[in-house]
Amino acid sequence: MTEQKLALKDFKSDQEVRWCPGCGDYAILAAVQGFMPELGIPRENIVFISGIGCAARFPYYMQTYGMHSIHGRAPAIATGLAVTRPDLSVWVVTGDGDALSIGGNHLIHALRRNVNIKILLFNNRIYGLTKGQYSPTSGQGKVTGSTPMGSVDYPFNPLALALGAGATFVARALDIDKPGLTAVLRRAAAHEGAALVEVFQNCNIYNDGEFDYIREDKDARTYLEHGRELGSTGITHDETDFATAFALAQLSWEADGVLPLGVFRDVPRDSYDELVQAQLDNAAGTGDLQALVSSGDTWTIG
Amino acid sequence: MAKPVEQLDSVVIRFAGDSGDGMQLTGGRFTSETALSGNDLATFPDFPAEIRAPAGSLPGVSGFQLHFADHDILTPGDRPDVLVAMNPAALKTNLRDLPKGGTLIVDTDAFTDRNLKKAGYESSPLDDGSLADYQLHAVPLTSLTVGALKDIDGVTAREAERAKNMFALGLMSWLYGRETESTTTFIERKFAARPEIAAANLKAFSTGYHFGETSEAFAVQYEVKPATLPPGRYRQVTGNTALSWGLVAASKLSGLGLFLGAYPITPASSILEELARQKAFGVRTFQAEDEIAAVGAALGASFGGSLGVTTSAGPGVVLKSETVGLAVTLELPLVIVDVQRAGPSTGMPTKPEQADLLMVLHGRNGESPVPVLAAATPGDCFYAAIEAARVALAYRTPVYLLSDAYLANGTEPWLIPRIDELDPIEVEFARAGDGEFLPYARDPETLARPWAIPGTRGLEHRIGGLEKANETGNVSYDPENHDLMTQLRAQKVAGISVPAQEVDHQEGADVLVLSWGGTYGPVQAGVRRVRAIGGKVAHAHLRWLNPFPANLGDVLRSYDRVLVPELNAGQLLQLVRARFLVDAEGYNRVTGKPFRAGEIADAVQRLL
Numbered sequence: 001m002t003e004q005k006l007a008l009k010d011f012k013s014d015q016e017v018r019w020c021p022g023c024g025d026y027a028i029l030a031a032v033q034g035f036m037p038e039l040g041i042p043r044e045n046i047v048f049i050s051g052i053g054c055a056a057r058f059p060y061y062m063q064t065y066g067m068h069s070i071h072g073r074a075p076a077i078a079t080g081l082a083v084t085r086p087d088l089s090v091w092v093v094t095g096d097g098d099a100l101s102i103g104g105n106h107l108i109h110a111l112r113r114n115v116n117i118k119i120l121l122f123n124n125r126i127y128g129l130t131k132g133q134y135s136p137t138s139g140q141g142k143v144t145g146s147t148p149m150g151s152v153d154y155p156f157n158p159l160a161l162a163l164g165a166g167a168t169f170v171a172r173a174l175d176i177d178k179p180g181l182t183a184v185l186r187r188a189a190a191h192e193g194a195a196l197v198e199v200f201q202n203c204n205i206y207n208d209g210e211f212d213y214i215r216e217d218k219d220a221r222t223y224l225e226h227g228r229e230l231g232s233t234g235i236t237h238d239e240t241d242f243a244t245a246f247a248l249a250q251l252s253w254e255a256d257g258v259l260p261l262g263v264f265r266d267v268p269r270d271s272y273d274e275l276v277q278a279q280l281d282n283a284a285g286t287g288d289l290q291a292l293v294s295s296g297d298t299w300t301i302g
Numbered sequence: 303m304a305k306p307v308e309q310l311d312s313v314v315i316r317f318a319g320d321s322g323d324g325m326q327l328t329g330g331r332f333t334s335e336t337a338l339s340g341n342d343l344a345t346f347p348d349f350p351a352e353i354r355a356p357a358g359s360l361p362g363v364s365g366f367q368l369h370f371a372d373h374d375i376l377t378p379g380d381r382p383d384v385l386v387a388m389n390p391a392a393l394k395t396n397l398r399d400l401p402k403g404g405t406l407i408v409d410t411d412a413f414t415d416r417n418l419k420k421a422g423y424e425s426s427p428l429d430d431g432s433l434a435d436y437q438l439h440a441v442p443l444t445s446l447t448v449g450a451l452k453d454i455d456g457v458t459a460r461e462a463e464r465a466k467n468m469f470a471l472g473l474m475s476w477l478y479g480r481e482t483e484s485t486t487t488f489i490e491r492k493f494a495a496r497p498e499i500a501a502a503n504l505k506a507f508s509t510g511y512h513f514g515e516t517s518e519a520f521a522v523q524y525e526v527k528p529a530t531l532p533p534g535r536y537r538q539v540t541g542n543t544a545l546s547w548g549l550v551a552a553s554k555l556s557g558l559g560l561f562l563g564a565y566p567i568t569p570a571s572s573i574l575e576e577l578a579r580q581k582a583f584g585v586r587t588f589q590a591e592d593e594i595a596a597v598g599a600a601l602g603a604s605f606g607g608s609l610g611v612t613t614s615a616g617p618g619v620v621l622k623s624e625t626v627g628l629a630v631t632l633e634l635p636l637v638i639v640d641v642q643r644a645g646p647s648t649g650m651p652t653k654p655e656q657a658d659l660l661m662v663l664h665g666r667n668g669e670s671p672v673p674v675l676a677a678a679t680p681g682d683c684f685y686a687a688i689e690a691a692r693v694a695l696a697y698r699t700p701v702y703l704l705s706d707a708y709l710a711n712g713t714e715p716w717l718i719p720r721i722d723e724l725d726p727i728e729v730e731f732a733r734a735g736d737g738e739f740l741p742y743a744r745d746p747e748t749l750a751r752p753w754a755i756p757g758t759r760g761l762e763h764r765i766g767g768l769e770k771a772n773e774t775g776n777v778s779y780d781p782e783n784h785d786l787m788t789q790l791r792a793q794k795v796a797g798i799s800v801p802a803q804e805v806d807h808q809e810g811a812d813v814l815v816l817s818w819g820g821t822y823g824p825v826q827a828g829v830r831r832v833r834a835i836g837g838k839v840a841h842a843h844l845r846w847l848n849p850f851p852a853n854l855g856d857v858l859r860s861y862d863r864v865l866v867p868e869l870n871a872g873q874l875l876q877l878v879r880a881r882f883l884v885d886a887e888g889y890n891r892v893t894g895k896p897f898r899a900g901e902i903a904d905a906v907q908r909l910l
Binding site for chain 1: 334337338340484528530531532533534535536537538547550551554559561563580581582583584586588590591592594595596598599600601602603604605606607608610624625627628632684718719720721722756757758759760761762763764765766767768776777
């Protein structure tokens with residue numbers, strides 16, 4: 001059967017997009033919809049699963065299968081789907097609160113298992129949907145509705161956390177950087193196993209300007225290239241080397257004046273779903289239920 | 303010379319010892335021998351949650367009670383006729399259940415000063431006359447075992463000592479004329495890798511058997527004739543095994559892959575372990591990072607067209623309620639198994655209770671109706687699991703299946719089901735039609751919505767936890783729509799086709815006993831006792847707790863008095879009083895033990 005060539009418009013659902021005007025999510029949605037045709041996968045074989053939060057509305061706007069689930073649980077739900085349906089392309093859309101606070105446990109376990117799901121973590125460093133409380137990625141001292149004297153929480157570094165959890169693919173992109181984001185999506189989609197993509201996303205209502213240093217200044221964006229030195233850091237990038245990826249993940253604009261974008265780590269490892277399937281394929285036994293219930297010591301009456 | 307044989311119609315034996323003494327194994331083997339001898343039987347393993355509590359201590363005592371008879375029986379027995387106590391702690395914790403005149407077999411070697419002190423005895427009960435009311439057989443089990451094994455090469459003194467449970471098993475096997483070949487085969491198989499240990503255990507078993515034959519301490523041998531059960535082929539089964547196989551059967555009958563998401567928890571873990579072995583049936587088991595992920599993954603699998611199941615006990619089920627609520631609004635099939643144990647909180651992990659009923663009915667935010675059914679006996683767990691899956695799949699709804707710690711580990715002879723005689727489960731996935739796809743259009747009969755699984759071209763759609771517009775499933779905050787959707791979800795569950803309630807009626811009875819779940823055996827046994835002494839009483843046992851059978855109100859109103867015995871503080875009682883305005887009375891106990899038939903009979907007698 002010849003597949004009709006799909007275009008960006010084919011991935012737009014009939015639902016009105018309801019993010020705040022000016023939200024970084026619009027740019028990410030456009031980039032993802034623009035990238036989808038390139039996958040070459042029919043729409044019915046693509047599923048977007050989300051949790052709760054602004055980012056979690058994402059599936060409603062994609063003309064694919066989708067589920068807007070519950071807070072933090074999307075990686076768990078996606079795991080059940082991916083393990084039982086290896087024929088599907090399963091994407092998780094999450095935010096910093098959803099993925100790193102209430103759903104932190106599910107995130108790290110999905111990554112360590114290497115379930116074949118692609119996780120897009122929209123990091124705006126704030127709770128937007130609940131109107132502006134600090135998140136697990138907000139910096140210390142952040143003044144918000146729930147931290148009038150400034151936050152005393154030390155923030156998570158999402159990439160370092162993912163690396164520590166044993167992720168086989170870790171990358172970072174910027175909402176309005178369509179070429180950079182698309183390049184990362186392409187690599188994530190091609191990766192067999194779990195992929196974590198952190199997307200810096202501006203919340204123009206509750207945390208406006210958080211990433212202005214690279215959003216406003218294209219020249220300030222530094223991209224990782226495998227085998228090349230990053231800027232003048234002295235670090236030669238190696239996507240297969242854990243220590244390099246971890247060192248690069250520590251760099252910050254404030255301390256180092258450089259914040260890498262692109263793929264930090266990409267290594268091959270058997271995906272969870274493949275390993276599960278292999279055990280089913282190699283299972284001993286006949287699958288004869290009558291034999292199973294009749295096994296062991298039996299006796300006859302009458 | 304053969305000893306005289308005395309006929310008995312039923313016997314209750316309790317093996318009690320230290321957690322490390324192998325009492326569960328001993329009880330299990332005696333049960334197998336008994337099953338193969340053709341008796342009806344029921345068992346109650348009763349063990350501590352601690353894997354190895356300090357040796358010789360009171361909390362470390364593990365027990366296994368077995369009731370066998372030449373007729374149809376329903377419970378593991380109220381009190382033992384015979385108590386085998388392997389140490390002072392086992393004697394101390396179990397003697398109160400042994401009626402005066404009961405048979406007591408103790409291992410005298412374990413009655414050391416140290417062990418007596420640990421059990422809190424000031425003086426040895428073997429010497430101080432405190433056991434005068436019992437038929438005491440004081441046998442040096444340990445030294446007899448060690449003595450018998452001294453010539454077997456490669457067996458350490460400690461290993462020889464550990465075989466004492468096989469000596470005890472051999473002795474009991476002789477005393478009740480049990481079939482012994484299955485135990486011999488079992489020992490050979492179990493210790494195939496260590497022939498010297500196999501030899502030691504076989505020797506201990508046969509020495510115990512011959513000790514019974516030759517020792518003057520045992521003057522008679524007993525015989526319990528085979529029971530007359532419905533004809534067919536039987537095996538023993540525990541509730542958790544039957545439940546696991548029921549889920550596999552539901553997968554076969556529906557043609558859907560079975561996906562189990564679970565997190566280890568007592569007393570449900572053995573379902574996960576059993577299903578993990580059934581990969582040849584295409585069963586996928588997922589040991590999740592927590593209870594929430596376990597049910598989440600099961601729901602994800604259901605979304606993809608599998609039979610999604612999660613299994614747990616109360617402290618895990620409470621964590622799943624958020625996802626069950628999502629399944630209610632997504633209207634996807636999901637089976638949630640709650641193997642109930644004593645609560646609240648961690649409670650008593652290995653002890654049965656029925657106190658999760660109101661939680662599974664009501665423990666979610668918003669108006670969130672979920673069907674609930676409960677298994678009645680260990681073997682019934684097989685059929686209850688199929689029934690749960692059948693309703694989940696037909697009505698696209700989460701379904702709670704309640705079992706408990708008593709059913710989970712208890713065994714009974716099980717008439718092996720004929721798989722080809724089970725009704726198929728019809729499942730139809732949605733297919734693209736001509737018009738617009740409406741994910742929340744409903745089947746006029748069941749009110750189920752279409753199950754459109756990813757991979758189906760033309761049916762791409764989004765579902766979620768936000769309220770959905772009727773038919774289109776789009777996000778909706780419309781006031782009237784929310785009211786309508788709430789009613790539709792409630793009507794769907796209320797309209798589930800549930801068989802009419804059957805009543806074990808007795809002519810002239812004006813008292814009805816209404817029970818549910820794992821108390822079936824003791825309650826029915828209690829009812830029979832009342833009838834045996836001329837009392838008139840009816841009994842109805844509920845399988846479906848939500849929805850109730852349509853005729854339940856009429857049934858309840860047709861008796862003057864209704865007694866609702868439950869292992870909780872009165873949960874079904876509250877439901878039937880509220881729903882049917884009947885002045886039902888409760889009999890409620892939460893001791894961590896199943897009901898005794900005797901206490902049910904007493905409670906009924908008080909109403910007659």
